[in-house]
Amino acid sequence: MAGLTTTKQAHVSHDLGMHTEALRGKTQQRFFDVTQEVGGYGYPDALDVDFNKRAELDCEKLDTKQINSQLRDLMKRGYGTIVLQNPGSKHSIAVGILNRLNLYIEGSCGYFALGLLDGPNVKVKGRVGWACGENMLSGTILIEKNAGSQFGAALRGGDIVCKGSVGARTGIDQKGGNIIVGGDTGSFTGFMMQRGRMVICGNAGKNLGDSMYDGTIYLGGEARSLGVDAVPGEITDLDREWLTRKLKMYGLYPKKGIGHFKKIVAGKQLWNYDNLEPGEKKLVL
Amino acid sequence: MAKKAAKKTKAKAAPVKAKAKPAAKALAKTNGKSAVKRTATGLAALSRAPAESKKYLLGSSKIFTPEVMNDIHIKSELGRYRMRGFSLFKKIPHWDDLTFLPGTLTRFVIEGYREKCDTKTIIGPRAKRPMVLDIPVYVTGMSFGALSYEAKIALARGSTMAGSATCSGEGGMIPDERRYSMKWFYQCIQSRYGFNPHHLRLADACEFFIGQGCKVGLGGHLMGQKVTDQVAEMRSLPAGIDQRSPARHPDWLGPDDLALKIQEIREATNWEIPIQLKLGAARVYDDVRMAVKCDPDSIYIDAMEGGTGAGPHIATEDTGVPGIAAIREARRAIDELGKKGEISLVYAGGIRNGGDVAKALALGADAIAIGHSVLMALNCNKHIDGVTDYPAEIGVDAGFCYHCHTGRCPVGVATQDPVLRQRLDPDKAAERVYNFLHTLTMEAQLLARACGKTNIHSLEPEDLAALTMEASAMCKVPLAGTNYTVGLEGGNYHKY
Numbered sequence: 184m185a186g187l188t189t190t191k192q193a194h195v196s197h198d199l200g201m202h203t204e205a206l207r208g209k210t211q212q213r214f215f216d217v218t219q220e221v222g223g224y225g226y227p228d229a230l231d232v233d234f235n236k237r238a239e240l241d242c243e244k245l246d247t248k249q250i251n252s253q254l255r256d257l258m259k260r261g262y263g264t265i266v267l268q269n270p271g272s273k274h275s276i277a278v279g280i281l282n283r284l285n286l287y288i289e290g291s292c293g294y295f296a297l298g299l300l301d302g303p304n305v306k307v308k309g310r311v312g313w314a315c316g317e318n319m320l321s322g323t324i325l326i327e328k329n330a331g332s333q334f335g336a337a338l339r340g341g342d343i344v345c346k347g348s349v350g351a352r353t354g355i356d357q358k359g360g361n362i363i364v365g366g367d368t369g370s371f372t373g374f375m376m377q378r379g380r381m382v383i384c385g386n387a388g389k390n391l392g393d394s395m396y397d398g399t400i401y402l403g404g405e406a407r408s409l410g411v412d413a414v415p416g417e418i419t420d421l422d423r424e425w426l427t428r429k430l431k432m433y434g435l436y437p438k439k440g441i442g443h444f445k446k447i448v449a450g451k452q453l454w455n456y457d458n459l460e461p462g463e464k465k466l467v468l
Numbered sequence: 469m470a471k472k473a474a475k476k477t478k479a480k481a482a483p484v485k486a487k488a489k490p491a492a493k494a495l496a497k498t499n500g501k502s503a504v505k506r507t508a509t510g511l512a513a514l515s516r517a518p519a520e521s522k523k524y525l526l527g528s529s530k531i532f533t534p535e536v537m538n539d540i541h542i543k544s545e546l547g548r549y550r551m552r553g554f555s556l557f558k559k560i561p562h563w564d565d566l567t568f569l570p571g572t573l574t575r576f577v578i579e580g581y582r583e584k585c586d587t588k589t590i591i592g593p594r595a596k597r598p599m600v601l602d603i604p605v606y607v608t609g610m611s612f613g614a615l616s617y618e619a620k621i622a623l624a625r626g627s628t629m630a631g632s633a634t635c636s637g638e639g640g641m642i643p644d645e646r647r648y649s650m651k652w653f654y655q656c657i658q659s660r661y662g663f664n665p666h667h668l669r670l671a672d673a674c675e676f677f678i679g680q681g682c683k684v685g686l687g688g689h690l691m692g693q694k695v696t697d698q699v700a701e702m703r704s705l706p707a708g709i710d711q712r713s714p715a716r717h718p719d720w721l722g723p724d725d726l727a728l729k730i731q732e733i734r735e736a737t738n739w740e741i742p743i744q745l746k747l748g749a750a751r752v753y754d755d756v757r758m759a760v761k762c763d764p765d766s767i768y769i770d771a772m773e774g775g776t777g778a779g780p781h782i783a784t785e786d787t788g789v790p791g792i793a794a795i796r797e798a799r800r801a802i803d804e805l806g807k808k809g810e811i812s813l814v815y816a817g818g819i820r821n822g823g824d825v826a827k828a829l830a831l832g833a834d835a836i837a838i839g840h841s842v843l844m845a846l847n848c849n850k851h852i853d854g855v856t857d858y859p860a861e862i863g864v865d866a867g868f869c870y871h872c873h874t875g876r877c878p879v880g881v882a883t884q885d886p887v888l889r890q891r892l893d894p895d896k897a898a899e900r901v902y903n904f905l906h907t908l909t910m911e912a913q914l915l916a917r918a919c920g921k922t923n924i925h926s927l928e929p930e931d932l933a934a935l936t937m938e939a940s941a942m943c944k945v946p947l948a949g950t951n952y953t954v955g956l957e958g959g960n961y962h963k964y
Contacts, residue, residue: 279736299665314719358704
């Protein structure tokens, strides 16, 4: 492809003073000074729950709407540990929970389970369908068996762990956090990954890390092929230390240890296609 | 005699050559140095060619125009497609090809300046908390990143004054925009940049971005000059990269999954707010039928006249279908599935004045979204004495600027540069946005009253006539002065 060159546009524009605001923090913007006016937008939906209050919810005869509304109700009443029995692979179970919670799901979930979370620690005894844990901001999700495609899509924080194997497009558009897979992953794993880390203990399918902007993929097995702009990186002791700690946390011990883990990072060739024309460049940079 | 004639032509040819030379030299000089010079002065030099030389011209190609040739010259040096902002350049059948048939003796007119003509608009009437607007026009999603902070705030404040809504666009919420917006759409876009469930809870409606009329089938673009630290942090990107958003959503692939995804968002928002699907206009009838099956509260059709902050020129020109065709097809799809009054139809693309608003409503839209024209209310392409110097700053005169993608907007609208941003005063700009939205509504009301309607939403296709065959065929409206609708069996409009 023509014009696939790495330019140093970021540096040049920086020198011109285009990047003036110094920012801290990971994912959330705080730079508009929300407190400036009365009634600034905080997070009004975060409920205060007590982990010592435990409740069980039998979902067998409930539909998704009822399960979620009863969950919300329990949390409003301060229950901090909730067990869902017989979830029956229903779709969209336990989505949009924005507070601390210990959630145990004693069975399998359908599509979009545990999406849009911020805070809960969830353990799923069974399997999950597509797009489990999408757009999670913080918290942990632990799946004991296999997961479907788009596992942890657009993840922005927290840890999402699958002890079994997962489908295709795992961690697509990942923007932060950690995705940990005990088994294998399908094709296009880490597609357009932007930030965060992904650990695959088994093998990966075709086009691993396709078009990734940034972030790191640790691969225990073999990838059928690397995607566009994904390149092998150099694994360091710091990486190994992190891997050991993280995998131990979730009870994952790869058979061959972590000595043979490979690291895949972005080649950064897609960062700038040299997007300006000569005339525009003269005016801008 | 023959010799004399030959001499004459020679004598005539010589000065032509001499005169043509400087022009050629000027062209050669600009070649390879500056694209802007080439487009601006290069074309001007061609048009200034001496009249005498024109005498011997057979004509000029209408297919390979000077612009086309220039484009080829530039692309053969660049080796890639060309990016630009703005919307469609070429001529297509659009709103100008329709006219209203107001009341005379066959229809009763409503007094234009005194009697009421209701403009209240509801998007997603089935939802627990429907989006209720005072006027039928709202400001569509344009991201913070593509637009400056000041521009976003001005839009939010202006539309709140007018009793209307704004939309977050790609790249997440800026708290001040939400604070200043009376009603606010939160966009769930393919890239999910800055998508936050906390912000979703603050929204009055959630819009799934599936396509954009200007570049149907493509993801968003934000060139590196605009990806400042702030914008990059909001989108979790490395600063300064050319952001090319994915064209597919990460967590669903087709309409079956989309239906489930909509259910997930409904669960996350407690089944309260309307869900809107934004589609680029392509195979409108089939797409809208599928969209209806996904059970949203509203469907938004973005036609090919729609604008963009940055996109490949070729996609901007050559994707999508015109709005007059798209609205009609979308309306038919919704009505045939029996969802009229349940699922709203929002239209956007190429709306410039109240006449366009009224025509779109007449063809079947329930509400209108504007993006490009409201940026002009913010000063886009306007020369401000003592402030802007378009030729020096952007390389073209005011009125010809399409350089949103460079991030050097001379009026501080489509830029992140702290110096340029100061050129937009949010207070005054908000006032202008309000004035513009108010004017659009007044103009549309005026036409509705003339057509004898006491509610702006009572406008109907019968109130329109087409001025061209193409427009007649596309929007199934009879050709002016006839009862013939092009393309319909027997031409009878009432059988459509």
